[in-house]
Amino acid sequence: MRSSKRTLSTEGSSQTYRAKREPLITPTMVLVGIIPIFTFALGTWQVQRLKWKVALIDDLEEKLEREPIPLPPQVNLAVLPDFVFRKVVLKGRWDNAHAILLGPRVRDGTIGYHLVVPLIRSDGSTVLVDRGFVTKDLAQAAKQVQGKEQGEVEILGMLRTAQARNKFTPENHPEKGEWYWADVDAMAQYAGGEAAGVQPVFVEEVFEGHAGDASWRIAHALPVGRSPTVDVRNSHVSYIVTWYSLSAFTTVMFIRLLLKRRQALARLPR
Secondary structure, X not given: OOXXXXXXXXXXXXXXXXXXXXXXXXXXXXXXXHHHHHHHHHHHHHHHHHHHHHHHHXXXXXXXXXXXXXXXXXXXXXXXXXXXXXXXXXXXXXXXXHXXXXXXXXXXXXXXXXXXXXXXXXXXXXXXXXXXXXXXOOHHHHHHHHHOOOOOEEEEEEEEOOOOOOOOOOOOEHHHOEEOOOOHHHHHHHOOOHHHOEEEEEEEEEOXXXXXXXXXXXXXXXXXXXXXXXXXXXXXXXXXXXXXXXXXXXXXXXXXXXHHHHHHHHOOOO
């Protein structure tokens, strides 16, 4: 019986096999390489933001150090943002019927509210005054004590603007007496609005006493105003450290991946 054999190669013929060429940079490495560039750019942007915030705080502190000024009878709302943190002197009588408990708020770990009361000025418009913090347990008592304050008063305060509501803050419900954030326009409308001579001007009463005075006032259901300081948040330094650190970390990661990739390709047959 005749047999035959198949061979992959015959004498006198040859085949050449070429290994597939692997790229040095893979899609994963491209992604890892973009991250340090992107995070470095974010860190640089935060440096610019830090310079802007420091300049803003310096400007506000300079305003705060100026002598108090009397609030004009009719406040020009268009220029009001230019006078934020300026100390002002107010005279008038309280509109206790439209007192507002704004909150909840926290002071030294204690939950409470801020007592906001319209001040009817005899020589001008009515403005909103944040008299300060009262504890949750004494909030209603504080409104009752406030209701007994009659006659003309003079206070020292700081001009502020409306607060921005974030997505975690509930909506205000004036009809229920629930005020979670300082919507100055809505508060002014609640106090009577333009028809009653109420302007959407928000003043925070300044408290210049010591800690003992503050404790006594809180215990007696009396509001404690804010200290005359600039409370603008500045977290840009931590952001700068975070983004630059992430950029450095991902740069090292990319270099290690690149070196490993080169070593792996060097071991492949050519």
